Amino acid sequence: MGVIDVTRRGFFKFGGTALAGSTLAALGFDPQPALAQVRPFKLARTTETRNTCPYCSVSCGVIMYSIGDRSRNARSEIIHIEGDPDHPVNRGTLCPKGAGLLDFVRSPTRTQYPMYRGPGERQFRRVSWDWAMERIATLMKEDRDRNFIDRIDNGTTVNRWLSTGMLAASATTNETAFLTYKIVRSMGMVVFDNQARV
Numbered sequence: 001m002g003v004i005d006v007t008r009r010g011f012f013k014f015g016g017t018a019l020a021g022s023t024l025a026a027l028g029f030d031p032q033p034a035l036a037q038v039r040p041f042k043l044a045r046t047t048e049t050r051n052t053c054p055y056c057s058v059s060c061g062v063i064m065y066s067i068g069d070r071s072r073n074a075r076s077e078i079i080h081i082e083g084d085p086d087h088p089v090n091r092g093t094l095c096p097k098g099a100g101l102l103d104f105v106r107s108p109t110r111t112q113y114p115m116y117r118g119p120g121e122r123q124f125r126r127v128s129w130d131w132a133m134e135r136i137a138t139l140m141k142e143d144r145d146r147n148f149i150d151r152i153d154n155g156t157t158v159n160r161w162l163s164t165g166m167l168a169a170s171a172t173t174n175e176t177a178f179l180t181y182k183i184v185r186s187m188g189m190v191v192f193d194n195q196a197r198v
């Protein structure tokens with residue numbers, strides 16, 4: 001009888017496959033079609049949504065893939081996020097922070113709504129967007145009315161408001177950035193910066 005030339009790894013692989021195959025065959029199943037199946041592409045039934053990485057001022061483009069039939073009361077779930085190959089900033093790449101965006105999206109501590117903690121209160125509580133916008137607008141107006149400077153001592157018109165500042169996001173379109181600038185400056189606000197410099 002000849003000697004079979006086989007490595008240790010090959011021996012175990014061959015033995016395991018043969019054992020699994022013969023067991024299934026003994027039970028009346030043919031394993032070949034199952035073994036030949038191509039695994040379904042996990043993103044095949046997902047919906048693609050383009051967005052911008054929220055972490056830093058580079059503002060890389062991402063594609064978020066979600067499942068759910070988008071019917072009225074159904075809640076979609078994001079199952080995968082990757083760099084957008086068509087985005088001019090990152091062309092499909094993401095740094096490790098951006099590559100971990102799915103954990104950020106699913107984090108139970110992620111702030112999803114406006115939260116407010118009033119004077120003397122110990123806890124933040126959820127408020128509506130309307131309430132938050134109204135509150136911000138009211139406080140801005142009060143502060144501007146109190147502190148707006150239209151002229152300085154020598155009579156020069158300055159129209160400036162120094163006691164409130166604005167930090168704008170960099171993950172916006174040029175049009176949004178232009179409008180943000182116009183609104184801030186039209187109120188006389190001088191203290192104005194952008195996330196891109198932070």
Ligand code: SF4
Nearest residue numbers: 053056059060095098
């Ligand atoms: S993927 Fe990285 S480099 Fe790009 S915006 Fe996000 S944090 Fe910044």
